[in-house]
Amino acid sequence: MSLTHPSGPGALRLMFPQWQGAAGPSTHQLLPGVDAHDTQLSIHLGPALLALMSPDHDGPTAYVPVSTDTSHEALATVDGIYARGAVVRQLREALRILRDAAPQSVVTFGGECSVSVAPFSHLASIYGDDLAVLWIDAHPDTGVPGDSYTGFRSMALAALAGEGDAGIVAELPALIPPAKILQVGLRQWKDEGIAVKERLGIRSVGITDTPDDSRRIQDWLAGTGATRVAVHINLDVLDRRDFTDTAGAATDGIRMADLARLVADVSGVAGIAGLTLTQHLPVELMRLGGLLRDLPL
Structure with missing residues (x-):
């Protein structure tokens, strides 16, 4: 199995276009000129485009069914989590798929950041203390219910560490020690x-734009004793000079070449058992879709 591109009979490509973890009103503001409904569903479209542009996959592919219902009832905030009903249903379905497929490695093309919760918890149930997690993201994602931002994407890493909504944490087959x-x-x-x-003592490394930064990450990973690593990549971590189809991109992010180098360096220390890509927002395609609906096609 290639360390940087998990593949083979023990691998699974998981398509999980969940968008409900991004709280609606703030998401609408990210894409001016795009219909509010389309703005939310742009997160739903991103994973399909990621898969389309990715190398061929020689293992199985599974699809988590994700609702596109944007009614007020479907998106109700419950217990401090926006669209909690949909988030929990889709988490359970993702966990069922992973349980049935029993993959040794998982590549996830996802909508918002909470799509990593199911595959990383599944991998932790297999590898236990032999699994470490790199969370490559501009945001901490360690929020909890009761915070002003109610999207579950901001709570994803906290849930994996056992913090937050007790009902959601109870669904997970394993947790990741901070x-x-x-x-x-x-x-x-x-x-x-x-x-x-x-409070949990989760460590962090800033923008990685030199080999020294990679060595710090390699040293940390070696120090955990883990021989497997799951890597979460939120595309909002990228520098806007390289990539703009994501939320909150700025010119102080990680350059694409540095990100590729970092993942390659990490794979020299531990096998990559999980790799997630999230928050591709194809803004221009959504604007084009609005035009196509207005034309007599």
């Missing part, structure tokens, strides 16, 4: 989740 988690590229230090991150 000492086995490293955040990379974090630059939103004013998020409410920072308090939970610091």
Whole structure:
């Protein structure tokens, strides 16, 4: 099995276009000029485009069914989580798929960040303390219910560490100890989740633009004793000079070449058992879709 591109009979490509973990009103504001309904569903479209442009996969592919219902009832905030009903149903279905397929490695093309919760928990149930997590993201994702932002994507990493909504945490087959988690590229230090991150003692490394930064991550990974690693990549960590179809991109992010080098360097220390790509928002395609609906096609 290739360390940087998990494949083969024990691997699974998981298509999980969940968008409900991104709280609606704030998401609408990210894409001016795009219909509010289309803005939410742009997160749903992103994973299919990621898969289309990716190398051929020689293992099985599974699809998590995701509702596209944007009614007020479907998106109701319950227990401090936006669209909690849909989030929980889709989490359960993803876990069922993983349980039935029993993959040794998982590549996830996802909508928002909470799609990593099911595959990373599944991998933790297989590898236990032999699994570490790199969370490459501009945001900490360690929020909890009761925070002002109610999207579950901001709570994903906290849930994996056993914090937050007790019902959701109880659904997970295994948790990730905070000492086995490293955040990379974090630059939103004013998020409410920072308090939970610091209380749990989750360590972080900033923008990785030199080989020295990679060595710090390699040293941390070697120090955990883990021989497997799951890597979460939120595309909002990228520098806007390289990529713009994501949320909150800025010119102080990780360059694409540095991200590729980092993942390759990490694979020299531990086998990559999980790799997630999230938050591809194909803004221009959504605008084009609006035009196509207005034309007599």
